[in-house]
Amino acid sequence: MTVAVVTDSSSCLPVALALERNISVVPLHVMVDGIDHREGVDEIPEHVSSGTSVTTAGASPGELIEVYAAALERSRGDGVVALHISRGLSSTWEAARQAADEVGPSVRVVDSGSAGMGLGFAVLSAADSADGGADLDAVYRQAVAASTTSKCFIVVDRLDHLRRGGRIGTAAALLGTALAMKPVLHISGGALVLREKTRTSSKALNKLVDAAVVATSEVGDDSGVALAVHHMQCPERGDNVAAMLTSRIAGFTSIDVYPFGAVLGAHVGPGAVGVVVAPGRG
Numbered sequence: 001m002t003v004a005v006v007t008d009s010s011s012c013l014p015v016a017l018a019l020e021r022n023i024s025v026v027p028l029h030v031m032v033d034g035i036d037h038r039e040g041v042d043e044i045p046e047h048v049s050s051g052t053s054v055t056t057a058g059a060s061p062g063e064l065i066e067v068y069a070a071a072l073e074r075s076r077g078d079g080v081v082a083l084h085i086s087r088g089l090s091s092t093w094e095a096a097r098q099a100a101d102e103v104g105p106s107v108r109v110v111d112s113g114s115a116g117m118g119l120g121f122a123v124l125s126a127a128d129s130a131d132g133g134a135d136l137d138a139v140y141r142q143a144v145a146a147s148t149t150s151k152c153f154i155v156v157d158r159l160d161h162l163r164r165g166g167r168i169g170t171a172a173a174l175l176g177t178a179l180a181m182k183p184v185l186h187i188s189g190g191a192l193v194l195r196e197k198t199r200t201s202s203k204a205l206n207k208l209v210d211a212a213v214v215a216t217s218e219v220g221d222d223s224g225v226a227l228a229v230h231h232m233q234c235p236e237r238g239d240n241v242a243a244m245l246t247s248r249i250a251g252f253t254s255i256d257v258y259p260f261g262a263v264l265g266a267h268v269g270p271g272a273v274g275v276v277v278a279p280g281r282g
Contacts, residue, residue: 003012003130003139004071006082008059008092009039011120012112012230012258026067027059028092028263038264044262047120050124056263058085059094064099068107079106079136081143083123088190102125108140112147113190113220114276115264117228121278122146150278151215153195154230155204157271159183186208204272205237210274216249219279227252230274241273252267 006024007013019023025039033266039045064082071080082100087093092147093111101106110126112119125146129139181197182204198204213228219225229244231238235257242255260268270272 001068001074001076001078001274003136004075004077004080004133004256005065005123005130005139005143006071006080006128007123008084009261010090010092010115011083012116012261012264013062013120013123014042014258015076021124021131023123023127024067024071026059026064026092028059028261030262031055031057039262040110044047056266058090059095061095061098061102061162063119064092064096064100068099068103072103072106072257074187077106079108079139081108081110081130081139081148083110083119083126083143085114085115085119086187086190087111088113089115089192099100106136108143110140111148111190112145113203114150114152114187116152116230116260117258117276117278118152118187118272120197120258121150121228121276125280136261145190146278146280149280150276151212151275152276153208153211154185154192155201155208155271155272156185156268157201164169184210184211201271205241205244208273208275209241209248210246212277213248214253215277217232221276223246224280227255228276228278229255229257230260230264230272230276231257231263232268233270234273235259237271237273241275245275 008026009028027041030037031047065243084092084096096109100109112122126143129142180199184195185192185206186195216225228240229238242257246252
């Protein structure tokens with residue numbers, strides 16, 4: 001058989017794609033008005049990205065043990081590589097370490113240091129390696145390498161959601177709201193940090209595109225690059241950013257646009273747009 005690949009729902013991989021690639025996806029959790037919803041499994045209310053009654057939680061060790069054990073059985077002992085959302089953004093990685101210890105040494109856990117398609121592209125890279133017949137050590141190395149190269153940029157309308165969820169420092173949040181700034185953020189060291197401030201949404205989106213263009217230009221021609229755009233309840237804005245990128249980056253006639261899932265959406269809020277640049281997937 002082949003090494004099995006596992007991820008969590010923060011990867012934002014479309015269900016059909018995960019099924020096609022035989023990737024197991026562990027749901028993260030969204031609590032709305034005290035009711036627990038499993039992302040990608042349960043129907044989640046549309047207002048998940050607004051209001052203080054919405055909280056999120058990572059996967060539990062028990063949930064992960066169940067998925068890891070099933071994936072290991074599916075691999076017929078070849079092993080499991082599990083890539084998860086950054087430990088700086090979720091408790092899932094720590095739960096994954098506990099679950100891997102319980103299931104055994106044939107399960108390797110990778111902290112992607114990212115989320116969204118920053119994680120998703122690394123998962124697909126690991127799946128490519130597994131499908132090519134690589135053994136557990138090689139798939140793990142590929143997963144780690146792919147996780148260290150992606151760059152993720154995001155613009156949010158307001159920092160309130162991130163501050164409330166503890167995903168960005170209070171000082172940065174107050175700075176953004178007090179001065180009515182439109183912040184451009186990026187993932188650095190596995191955490192979401194302020195990259196620069198702008199005064200309008202249009203300027204913020206232009207800076208977002210600029211950052212992605214520069215990141216793409218820094219990738220060597222031989223390795224290739226993949227791009228993805230995310231949005232939270234603003235498909236038109238996401239499509240506009242994708243169009244801006246295709247007009248400025250040679251070789252791209254279209255770029256896939258993915259909605260943020262409910263868990264990430266609860267933190268970034270409505271109107272958020274992100275861009276992921278993933279080298280090595282040309």
